[in-house]
Amino acid sequence: MAPLSSLVGMPLSTLKATIATAFGVQAACSAFYDLAGSATFIGCTLVSLYYPALRSKAPWPKIGDFHPRQLVMSAFTVLWAGRLGSFLFQRIHKAGSDSRFDEIKKSPPKFAAAWFMQGVWVSLTALPVYAVNAIPKSAQPPLGPRDAFAAALWISAFAFEVVADRQKSAWRDKKEKKQHDEKFITSGLWSLSRHPNYVGEVGLWAGHFLAAQRTLSFPGVSGVLYPPWLAMATLASPVMEYGLIRFISGVPMLEASGDKKFGDDPKWKEYKKNTPVFFPNLW
Numbered sequence: 001m002a003p004l005s006s007l008v009g010m011p012l013s014t015l016k017a018t019i020a021t022a023f024g025v026q027a028a029c030s031a032f033y034d035l036a037g038s039a040t041f042i043g044c045t046l047v048s049l050y051y052p053a054l055r056s057k058a059p060w061p062k063i064g065d066f067h068p069r070q071l072v073m074s075a076f077t078v079l080w081a082g083r084l085g086s087f088l089f090q091r092i093h094k095a096g097s098d099s100r101f102d103e104i105k106k107s108p109p110k111f112a113a114a115w116f117m118q119g120v121w122v123s124l125t126a127l128p129v130y131a132v133n134a135i136p137k138s139a140q141p142p143l144g145p146r147d148a149f150a151a152a153l154w155i156s157a158f159a160f161e162v163v164a165d166r167q168k169s170a171w172r173d174k175k176e177k178k179q180h181d182e183k184f185i186t187s188g189l190w191s192l193s194r195h196p197n198y199v200g201e202v203g204l205w206a207g208h209f210l211a212a213q214r215t216l217s218f219p220g221v222s223g224v225l226y227p228p229w230l231a232m233a234t235l236a237s238p239v240m241e242y243g244l245i246r247f248i249s250g251v252p253m254l255e256a257s258g259d260k261k262f263g264d265d266p267k268w269k270e271y272k273k274n275t276p277v278f279f280p281n282l283w
Contacts, residue, residue, distance in 0.1 A: 038085025
């Protein structure tokens with residue numbers, strides 16, 4: 001086991017390299033916005049795991065050289081990024097374009113800003129994962145109840161997002177086959193929230209935040225390998241994700257589009273009145 005003094009500085013160096021990767025992949029993958037985002041999450045996760053070995057030119061780490069917490073959080077992130085990227089790409093490929101960025105692409109400054117913001121998004125959203133991965137196995141605390149709860153939250157939120165997406169895809173397929181004439185989906189999880197897929201998205205990053213706290217607040221890590229404030233700084237992950245989705249890039253655009261298409265439809269007004277815009281009512 002390496003002495004603790006020899007580890008000081010390495011986690012922060014790894015974080016810097018990981019964040020640099022977040023912006024580097026954006027520049028290298030300019031063809032597909034969503035695929036670039038997913039590829040960046042996966043690439044940064046791998047860099048946060050393997051950069052220490054690359055920097056020190058040590059033998060390539062084996063799976064057993066990582067802590068179970070690192071493996072679980074990394075596997076969850078790669079699973080989420082791979083599924084989301086492929087799902088969005090297939091949807092956009094089928095539609096022929098991405099209406100969210102058709103106008104932005106016409107303005108080089110706006111398009112460059114969108115790519116830069118995606119780099120920031122990738123860096124902050126998965127910060128809990130990168131921060132935990134950058135800490136050597138020898139400095140990681142043992143797994144505990146908090147890890148189990150965080151994993152359960154992540155799995156539940158991920159399932160919520162996947163089911164919501166599949167329900168809407170099935171609804172669209174049936175509509176295209178003339179099996180129903182509904183203008184918008186109101187069934188399944190979409191009867192609990194007008195944007196249940198986004199609810200799952202925020203929930204799974206909250207799970208990562210909770211999983212990271214056990215390590216980042218550990219006495220041998222906080223104030224030694226990382227500044228004490230980093231543990232709470234990772235709260236930016238679920239908070240930023242919620243802020244972006246709820247108030248900037250997700251919900252507002254979809255709500256405005258729905259109002260434009262169905263604003264005069266009594267069923268739309270009833271749906272908006274009876275169904276929460278985001279978090280489902282728990283009572």
